Amino acid sequence: MTQLGNPGEFLVTVAIPTYNRREWLERAIDSVLSQGHPEVLVHVFDNASADGTEEFMRGLVSSNPRVRYTRRPENIGWLLNYSGAMRAVDTPWLIGMGDDDWQLPEGIAALLKPLADNPDVGMVIGRTQRLAEGVKVEVYPDDTWKSGRNELHEAIPSWAEHGIVEWQSILISRKAFEEVGGLDHTVGIATDINLELKLLLKYPVFVVPQAVSVYNYHPGQESAKLNVDTIDQFLSIVHLFRRAARESGNPSLKRASKTFNRRWTKVFVNRLPKVARLPGLLRAVKALAIDFRCPGAAAKCAARWVLYKPWCAWKRLSSPRPAPVQS
Known part of the structure:
Protein backbone atom coordinates (compact mmCIF):
# COMPACT_ATOMS: atom_id res chain seq x y z
CA MET A 1 0.00 0.00 0.00
CA THR A 2 1.40 3.39 -1.03
CA GLN A 3 1.06 6.40 1.29
CA LEU A 4 2.16 9.92 0.43
CA GLY A 5 1.88 13.21 2.31
CA ASN A 6 3.12 15.39 5.13
CA GLU A 23 -13.58 14.40 -11.56
CA TRP A 24 -15.91 14.14 -8.60
CA LEU A 25 -12.96 13.59 -6.28
CA GLU A 26 -11.37 16.84 -7.43
CA ARG A 27 -14.55 18.74 -6.55
CA ALA A 28 -14.75 17.07 -3.12
CA ILE A 29 -11.13 17.91 -2.27
CA ASP A 30 -11.39 21.47 -3.50
CA SER A 31 -14.50 22.04 -1.36
CA VAL A 32 -12.34 21.37 1.72
CA LEU A 33 -9.06 23.01 0.74
CA SER A 34 -10.73 26.17 -0.56
CA GLN A 35 -12.01 26.94 2.94
CA GLY A 36 -8.43 27.65 3.96
CA HIS A 37 -8.26 26.03 7.40
CA PRO A 38 -4.58 25.14 8.03
CA GLU A 39 -5.60 22.71 10.78
CA VAL A 40 -7.70 20.56 8.40
CA LEU A 41 -6.11 17.73 6.42
CA VAL A 42 -7.55 15.87 3.42
CA HIS A 43 -6.61 12.19 3.21
CA VAL A 44 -7.72 10.28 0.10
CA PHE A 45 -7.92 6.46 0.19
CA ASP A 46 -7.82 5.17 -3.37
CA GLU A 55 -1.48 10.75 -11.18
CA PHE A 56 -3.80 13.55 -10.07
CA MET A 57 -3.26 12.80 -6.38
CA ARG A 58 0.52 12.51 -6.67
CA GLY A 59 0.62 15.96 -8.21
CA LEU A 60 -1.65 17.39 -5.52
CA VAL A 61 0.33 15.87 -2.65
CA SER A 62 3.57 17.31 -4.02
CA SER A 63 2.09 20.81 -4.10
CA ASN A 64 -0.08 20.93 -0.97
CA PRO A 65 1.04 19.94 2.56
CA ARG A 66 -2.59 19.57 3.65
CA VAL A 67 -3.13 16.51 1.43
CA ARG A 68 -2.28 12.85 2.01
CA TYR A 69 -2.83 9.96 -0.37
CA THR A 70 -3.08 6.23 0.31
CA ARG A 71 -3.43 3.83 -2.63
CA ARG A 72 -4.59 0.25 -2.14
CA PRO A 73 -2.68 -2.31 -4.26
CA GLU A 74 -6.04 -3.84 -5.21
CA ASN A 75 -9.73 -3.06 -4.85
CA ILE A 76 -10.81 -4.28 -1.42
CA GLY A 77 -14.46 -3.23 -1.77
CA TRP A 78 -16.07 0.08 -0.86
CA LEU A 79 -16.93 -0.86 2.73
CA LEU A 80 -13.48 -2.11 3.75
CA ASN A 81 -11.93 0.91 2.08
CA TYR A 82 -14.23 3.25 4.01
CA SER A 83 -13.76 1.54 7.37
CA GLY A 84 -10.00 1.36 6.80
CA ALA A 85 -9.94 5.08 5.99
CA MET A 86 -11.74 6.00 9.20
CA ARG A 87 -9.52 3.72 11.32
CA ALA A 88 -6.36 5.22 9.82
CA VAL A 89 -7.16 8.76 10.99
CA ASP A 90 -4.65 9.99 13.59
CA THR A 91 -5.98 13.51 14.27
CA PRO A 92 -8.23 14.38 17.25
CA TRP A 93 -11.28 14.87 14.99
CA LEU A 94 -12.42 13.32 11.72
CA ILE A 95 -14.98 13.69 8.94
CA GLY A 96 -15.78 10.86 6.54
CA MET A 97 -16.84 12.12 3.12
CA GLY A 98 -17.84 10.36 -0.08
CA ASP A 99 -15.98 11.33 -3.24
CA ASP A 100 -19.33 12.27 -4.82
CA ASP A 101 -20.26 14.79 -2.09
CA TRP A 102 -18.78 18.13 -1.09
CA GLN A 103 -18.49 20.70 1.70
CA LEU A 104 -20.30 24.04 1.52
CA PRO A 105 -18.37 27.30 2.00
CA GLU A 106 -17.76 27.96 5.70
CA GLY A 107 -19.22 24.56 6.52
CA ILE A 108 -16.09 23.28 8.24
CA ALA A 109 -15.80 26.51 10.22
CA ALA A 110 -19.35 25.96 11.49
CA LEU A 111 -18.45 22.46 12.65
CA LEU A 112 -15.25 23.60 14.35
CA LYS A 113 -16.74 26.57 16.21
CA PRO A 114 -18.57 24.62 18.98
CA LEU A 115 -15.44 22.71 20.00
CA ALA A 116 -14.09 25.57 22.10
CA ASP A 117 -16.98 25.32 24.59
CA ASN A 118 -17.94 21.67 24.00
CA PRO A 119 -14.75 19.59 23.84
CA ASP A 120 -16.49 16.60 25.43
CA VAL A 121 -19.04 15.95 22.68
CA GLY A 122 -18.82 12.80 20.59
CA MET A 123 -20.07 14.54 17.44
CA VAL A 124 -20.76 17.98 16.03
CA ILE A 125 -23.66 17.53 13.61
CA GLY A 126 -24.37 19.93 10.77
CA ARG A 127 -27.26 19.99 8.34
CA THR A 128 -26.98 18.55 4.81
CA GLN A 129 -28.35 19.80 1.53
CA ARG A 130 -29.60 16.72 -0.32
CA LEU A 131 -29.53 16.95 -4.10
CA ALA A 132 -31.14 14.72 -6.72
CA GLU A 133 -29.98 15.30 -10.31
CA GLY A 134 -28.61 18.69 -9.28
CA VAL A 135 -31.86 19.89 -7.67
CA LYS A 136 -32.11 20.47 -3.91
CA VAL A 137 -34.78 18.16 -2.51
CA GLU A 138 -34.42 18.84 1.22
CA VAL A 139 -32.19 20.02 4.06
CA TYR A 140 -31.64 17.51 6.85
CA PRO A 141 -31.72 17.42 9.87
CA ASP A 142 -34.69 19.76 9.83
CA ASP A 143 -35.91 22.12 12.54
CA THR A 144 -37.36 19.27 14.59
CA TRP A 145 -33.83 18.69 15.86
CA LYS A 146 -32.75 20.87 18.76
CA SER A 147 -29.88 23.16 17.73
CA GLY A 148 -26.98 23.63 20.12
CA ARG A 149 -25.79 21.22 22.75
CA ASN A 150 -27.78 18.02 23.25
CA GLU A 151 -26.98 16.20 26.45
CA LEU A 152 -26.64 12.42 26.65
CA HIS A 153 -29.55 10.68 24.84
CA GLU A 154 -31.30 14.00 24.15
CA ALA A 155 -30.87 13.84 20.37
CA ILE A 156 -31.81 10.16 20.01
CA PRO A 157 -35.62 10.59 19.62
CA SER A 158 -35.16 12.95 16.66
CA TRP A 159 -32.50 10.70 15.13
CA ALA A 160 -34.69 7.61 15.52
CA GLU A 161 -37.71 9.28 13.92
CA HIS A 162 -36.09 11.11 11.04
CA GLY A 163 -33.07 9.00 10.10
CA ILE A 164 -29.32 9.13 9.90
CA VAL A 165 -27.14 12.16 9.29
CA GLU A 166 -24.78 12.06 6.32
CA TRP A 167 -21.19 11.59 7.42
CA GLN A 168 -19.71 14.53 5.57
CA SER A 169 -21.83 16.73 7.87
CA ILE A 170 -20.52 15.19 11.09
CA LEU A 171 -17.32 16.07 12.92
CA ILE A 172 -16.48 12.99 15.01
CA SER A 173 -14.18 12.79 18.01
CA ARG A 174 -11.51 10.20 17.25
CA LYS A 175 -11.36 9.31 20.97
CA ALA A 176 -15.12 8.64 20.98
CA PHE A 177 -14.86 6.78 17.67
CA GLU A 178 -12.27 4.41 19.13
CA GLU A 179 -14.08 3.98 22.45
CA VAL A 180 -17.27 2.72 20.74
CA GLY A 181 -15.26 0.32 18.59
CA GLY A 182 -15.12 2.29 15.35
CA LEU A 183 -16.91 1.03 12.26
CA ASP A 184 -18.35 -2.46 12.25
CA HIS A 185 -18.21 -3.58 8.61
CA THR A 186 -20.20 -6.72 9.44
CA VAL A 187 -23.39 -4.61 9.39
CA GLY A 188 -22.82 -3.71 5.73
CA ILE A 189 -24.40 -0.52 4.44
CA ALA A 190 -25.88 0.04 7.90
CA THR A 191 -22.41 0.70 9.32
CA ASP A 192 -23.08 4.45 9.46
CA HIS A 218 -27.27 9.53 -8.10
CA PRO A 219 -27.74 6.08 -9.68
CA GLY A 220 -25.44 3.32 -8.51
CA GLN A 221 -24.93 4.47 -4.93
CA GLU A 222 -24.17 1.69 -2.48
CA SER A 223 -26.42 3.36 0.09
CA ALA A 224 -29.43 2.77 -2.17
CA LYS A 225 -28.90 -0.99 -2.50
CA LEU A 226 -31.25 -2.25 0.18
CA GLU A 247 -30.80 -1.03 30.64
CA SER A 248 -31.14 2.76 30.86
CA GLY A 249 -34.69 2.65 32.20
CA ASN A 250 -35.27 5.86 30.21
CA PRO A 251 -38.85 5.94 28.84
CA SER A 252 -37.93 8.32 25.99
CA LEU A 253 -35.18 5.92 24.89
CA LYS A 254 -37.63 3.02 24.89
CA ARG A 255 -40.05 5.03 22.74
CA ALA A 256 -37.19 6.01 20.42
CA SER A 257 -36.23 2.35 19.96
CA LYS A 258 -39.77 1.53 18.86
CA THR A 259 -39.85 4.59 16.58
CA PHE A 260 -36.59 3.48 14.96
CA ASN A 261 -38.04 0.03 14.26
CA ARG A 262 -41.23 1.43 12.75
CA ARG A 263 -39.34 3.86 10.56
CA TRP A 264 -37.05 1.25 9.05
CA THR A 265 -39.78 -1.34 8.61
CA LYS A 266 -41.52 1.16 6.33
CA VAL A 267 -38.34 1.39 4.25
CA PHE A 268 -38.04 -2.38 3.99
CA VAL A 269 -41.73 -2.91 3.22
CA ASN A 270 -41.45 -0.46 0.32
CA ARG A 271 -38.25 -1.98 -1.04
CA LEU A 272 -38.08 -5.70 -0.38
CA PRO A 273 -41.15 -6.91 -2.34
CA LYS A 274 -39.44 -5.57 -5.48
CA VAL A 275 -36.12 -7.36 -5.01
CA ALA A 276 -36.62 -10.41 -2.78
CA ARG A 277 -37.08 -14.00 -3.88
CA LEU A 278 -39.29 -16.27 -1.79
CA PRO A 279 -36.60 -17.64 0.62
CA GLY A 280 -35.32 -14.13 1.26
CA LEU A 281 -38.82 -12.77 1.69
CA LEU A 282 -39.57 -15.39 4.35
CA ARG A 283 -36.42 -14.37 6.26
CA ALA A 284 -37.41 -10.72 6.03
CA VAL A 285 -40.98 -11.32 7.18
CA LYS A 286 -39.73 -13.28 10.17
CA ALA A 287 -37.26 -10.51 11.10
CA LEU A 288 -39.90 -7.79 10.80
CA ALA A 289 -42.38 -9.71 12.92
CA ILE A 290 -40.05 -11.04 15.62
CA ASP A 291 -36.93 -8.87 15.79
CA PHE A 292 -38.40 -5.52 14.78
CA ARG A 293 -41.65 -6.46 16.62
CA CYS A 294 -43.77 -5.07 13.80
CA PRO A 295 -46.09 -7.96 12.78
CA GLY A 296 -48.37 -5.64 10.81
CA CYS A 312 -44.46 -7.78 -13.03
CA ALA A 313 -45.42 -10.85 -15.06
CA TRP A 314 -48.45 -9.05 -16.52
CA LYS A 315 -46.31 -6.03 -17.37
CA ARG A 316 -43.81 -8.20 -19.24
CA LEU A 317 -46.55 -9.93 -21.19
CA SER A 318 -48.40 -6.72 -22.03
CA SER A 319 -45.32 -4.80 -23.15
CA PRO A 320 -45.12 -4.40 -26.93
CA ARG A 321 -42.64 -6.77 -28.48
CA PRO A 322 -40.16 -5.62 -31.12
CA ALA A 323 -41.11 -6.43 -34.68
CA PRO A 324 -39.25 -9.43 -36.15
CA VAL A 325 -36.30 -8.57 -38.33
CA GLN A 326 -37.00 -9.23 -42.01
CA SER A 327 -34.38 -11.40 -43.63
Missing part, protein backbone atom coordinates in the same frame (compact mmCIF):
# COMPACT_ATOMS: atom_id res chain seq x y z
CA PRO A 7 2.77 13.83 8.61
CA GLY A 8 2.48 17.31 10.22
CA GLU A 9 0.19 18.36 13.08
CA PHE A 10 -3.50 18.76 12.21
CA LEU A 11 -6.74 18.99 14.19
CA VAL A 12 -9.15 17.41 11.68
CA THR A 13 -8.83 14.80 8.94
CA VAL A 14 -11.39 14.69 6.13
CA ALA A 15 -11.09 11.07 4.97
CA ILE A 16 -12.28 10.50 1.38
CA PRO A 17 -12.46 6.92 0.05
CA THR A 18 -12.57 6.82 -3.75
CA TYR A 19 -12.71 4.54 -6.74
CA ASN A 20 -12.65 5.69 -10.38
CA ARG A 21 -14.28 9.06 -9.74
CA ARG A 22 -11.43 11.40 -10.58
CA ASN A 47 -9.26 1.70 -3.97
CA ALA A 48 -6.90 0.99 -6.91
CA SER A 49 -8.53 3.42 -9.35
CA ALA A 50 -7.60 3.17 -13.03
CA ASP A 51 -8.92 6.52 -14.27
CA GLY A 52 -5.98 8.82 -13.61
CA THR A 53 -6.73 9.32 -9.93
CA GLU A 54 -3.23 8.26 -8.88
CA ILE A 193 -26.34 3.92 11.36
CA ASN A 194 -24.57 1.59 13.78
CA LEU A 195 -21.78 4.07 14.48
CA GLU A 196 -24.10 7.05 14.95
CA LEU A 197 -26.27 5.12 17.39
CA LYS A 198 -23.28 3.97 19.44
CA LEU A 199 -22.01 7.55 19.67
CA LEU A 200 -25.43 8.95 20.55
CA LEU A 201 -25.84 6.37 23.31
CA LYS A 202 -22.54 7.29 24.95
CA TYR A 203 -21.87 11.00 24.34
CA PRO A 204 -23.57 14.40 24.22
CA VAL A 205 -23.61 15.98 20.76
CA PHE A 206 -23.80 19.49 19.34
CA VAL A 207 -26.17 20.30 16.46
CA VAL A 208 -25.23 23.17 14.16
CA PRO A 209 -28.26 25.02 12.71
CA GLN A 210 -26.84 25.55 9.21
CA ALA A 211 -26.18 23.36 6.20
CA VAL A 212 -22.49 22.47 6.00
CA SER A 213 -22.31 19.99 3.10
CA VAL A 214 -24.05 18.51 0.06
CA TYR A 215 -25.17 14.90 -0.37
CA ASN A 216 -25.50 13.98 -4.02
CA TYR A 217 -28.14 11.37 -4.89
CA ASN A 227 -31.99 -5.97 0.00
CA VAL A 228 -32.66 -8.97 2.22
CA ASP A 229 -29.06 -9.04 3.45
CA THR A 230 -29.52 -5.47 4.65
CA ILE A 231 -32.34 -6.43 6.99
CA ASP A 232 -30.16 -9.21 8.43
CA GLN A 233 -27.41 -6.65 9.03
CA PHE A 234 -29.88 -4.32 10.77
CA LEU A 235 -30.73 -6.87 13.42
CA SER A 236 -27.65 -6.19 15.53
CA ILE A 237 -28.57 -2.49 15.57
CA VAL A 238 -32.17 -3.25 16.53
CA HIS A 239 -31.01 -5.43 19.43
CA LEU A 240 -28.34 -2.90 20.51
CA PHE A 241 -30.92 -0.12 20.64
CA ARG A 242 -33.49 -2.22 22.52
CA ARG A 243 -30.90 -3.45 25.03
CA ALA A 244 -29.61 0.09 25.70
CA ALA A 245 -33.16 1.36 26.20
CA ARG A 246 -33.98 -1.46 28.60
CA ALA A 297 -45.45 -4.50 8.67
CA ALA A 298 -44.40 -8.12 8.17
CA ALA A 299 -47.86 -9.00 6.88
CA LYS A 300 -47.89 -5.97 4.58
CA CYS A 301 -44.48 -6.93 3.18
CA ALA A 302 -45.70 -10.45 2.39
CA ALA A 303 -48.92 -9.15 0.82
CA ARG A 304 -47.06 -6.70 -1.38
CA TRP A 305 -44.70 -9.41 -2.55
CA VAL A 306 -47.64 -11.65 -3.50
CA LEU A 307 -49.25 -8.82 -5.49
CA TYR A 308 -46.05 -7.47 -7.00
CA LYS A 309 -44.89 -10.66 -8.74
CA PRO A 310 -48.06 -11.16 -10.84
CA TRP A 311 -48.03 -7.46 -11.72
